[in-house]
Amino acid sequence: MDSVGFSAAPPAGMLENLAPLRETVREGLKIVIVGGFGVGKTTLVRAVSEIRPLSTEEVMTEAGVGIDDTAGLRGKATTTVAFDFGRISLDDQLVLYLFGAPGQERFWFLWDRLFTGSLGAVVLVDTRRVEDSWYAIDRLEHQKVPFVVARNNFGPPTHSIAELRDALSLDPHVPLLDCDARSREASKAVLIGLVDHVLALSTAARGTGALAGRRA
Amino acid sequence: MSRGHGSTRGNIDRESPDRLYTITGGRSRADVDTFDLVTLVIAECDPSPGMQSEHARILRFCQSARAVVEIAAQLRLPISVTRILLCDLLDSGRVVVRQPARSAPRRPVAEFAYAHPELLKEVLVGLRRL
Numbered sequence: 001m002d003s004v005g006f007s008a009a010p011p012a013g014m015l016e017n018l019a020p021l022r023e024t025v026r027e028g029l030k031i032v033i034v035g036g037f038g039v040g041k042t043t044l045v046r047a048v049s050e051i052r053p054l055s056t057e058e059v060m061t062e063a064g065v066g067i068d069d070t071a072g073l074r075g076k077a078t079t080t081v082a083f084d085f086g087r088i089s090l091d092d093q094l095v096l097y098l099f100g101a102p103g104q105e106r107f108w109f110l111w112d113r114l115f116t117g118s119l120g121a122v123v124l125v126d127t128r129r130v131e132d133s134w135y136a137i138d139r140l141e142h143q144k145v146p147f148v149v150a151r152n153n154f155g156p157p158t159h160s161i162a163e164l165r166d167a168l169s170l171d172p173h174v175p176l177l178d179c180d181a182r183s184r185e186a187s188k189a190v191l192i193g194l195v196d197h198v199l200a201l202s203t204a205a206r207g208t209g210a211l212a213g214r215r216a
Numbered sequence: 217m218s219r220g221h222g223s224t225r226g227n228i229d230r231e232s233p234d235r236l237y238t239i240t241g242g243r244s245r246a247d248v249d250t251f252d253l254v255t256l257v258i259a260e261c262d263p264s265p266g267m268q269s270e271h272a273r274i275l276r277f278c279q280s281a282r283a284v285v286e287i288a289a290q291l292r293l294p295i296s297v298t299r300i301l302l303c304d305l306l307d308s309g310r311v312v313v314r315q316p317a318r319s320a321p322r323r324p325v326a327e328f329a330y331a332h333p334e335l336l337k338e339v340l341v342g343l344r345r346l
Contacts, residue, residue: 018286018289020279020280020281020282021280021281022257022289023280023281025256025281026256026314027256027267027314028253028254028255028283029254029331029335030253030254030340031342036331048346052282054289055287056285056288056289056294056295057288057294057295058294058295058296059283059294059296059297068279085253085285085289087283087286087342088342088346089332089342090339090341090342090343091341091342092336094338094339094342095254095256095283096339096342096343097253097283097285098256099253099285104264113253114250114253115328117252119331119336142247143304143328143330145328146328175346184256184346186228187339188343188346191343192340192343192344193339195336195339195343197330198330198336199333199336199337199340200333201330202332202336203333205330206306206333
């Protein structure tokens with residue numbers, strides 16, 4: 001769970017013993033887990049992370065607020081948002097960071113920074129509060145960030161997968177997966193589902209020459 | 217049922233701008249292209265006497281490679297402030313960064329750039345091994 005200035009994951013604080021990365025590590029990668037309050041983002045991160053999820057924060061000063069709509073922000077000196085992250089050492093050279101990011105519209109300023117250079121995103125959906133995911137999905141589609149949707153089943157789902165796809169107005173090509181964020185295997189499968197999806201997109205893009213990254 | 221746009225804008229928090237201003241010496245921008253959240257940073261030297269305490273803490277923490285987001289969490293400082301401190305240390309040659317060679321560009325580009333298929337395949341191997 002997350003909120004402004006408060007997070008389910010403890011701040012690192014005095015964790016001088018945060019396990020170091022492997023000496024051979026060459027590159028940090030990121031995947032963003034996005035969803036509404038209490039949907040299970042930190043739970044999913046915790047399920048697969050090799051470290052206890054940590055919390056950090058980003059601050060935005062007033063000067064930077066106002067590209068969108070400043071109506072609710074006028075008079076505020078700064079805006080702070082806390083977000084959680086975990087870590088997976090994939091091999092000797094690659095380390096993957098998982099970020100649990102609040103999907104609400106008021107956190108828009110976090111998005112560009114988080115998604116730039118990421119592999120892609122997982123939108124975690126609670127079927128009892130489907131509408132919490134709408135903004136995140138709109139934003140990802142608009143930014144053309146590859147993503148999968150994972151239905152987190154903390155309880156019995158109230159929508160079938162087909163109903164959920166309809167409720168989310170989800171493009172037929174976007175994978176919609178079932179998940180129990182408390183389960184390491186299920187959470188791992190969601191990450192694999194995302195990377196598989198991005199691999200297909202990336203391979204196709206290179207084949208046609210369109211949308212190809214700058215580093216071939 | 218269709219997607220709409222919520223307009224909830226509440227609970228905007230306040231940070232202590234004075235404290236952050238002091239730590240960063242009043243600067244407000246860091247070179248964002250150099251320090252992504254997952255950029256790996258390594259100290260090139262030990263802290264020296266008289267060094268700003270935040271700089272010294274970063275150097276001690278980065279004896280082995282650490283991601284920018286880990287440094288921010290460890291120092292309990294916002295990411296933006298951490299970036300400015302890291303820029304100082306990079307400019308004075310006290311830290312180096314391991315630049316990603318193969319992932320997507322870190323700068324915002326007009327179209328989202330997918331990571332290279334070979335890199336994604338390595339990621340899949342690593343995830344399946346978990």
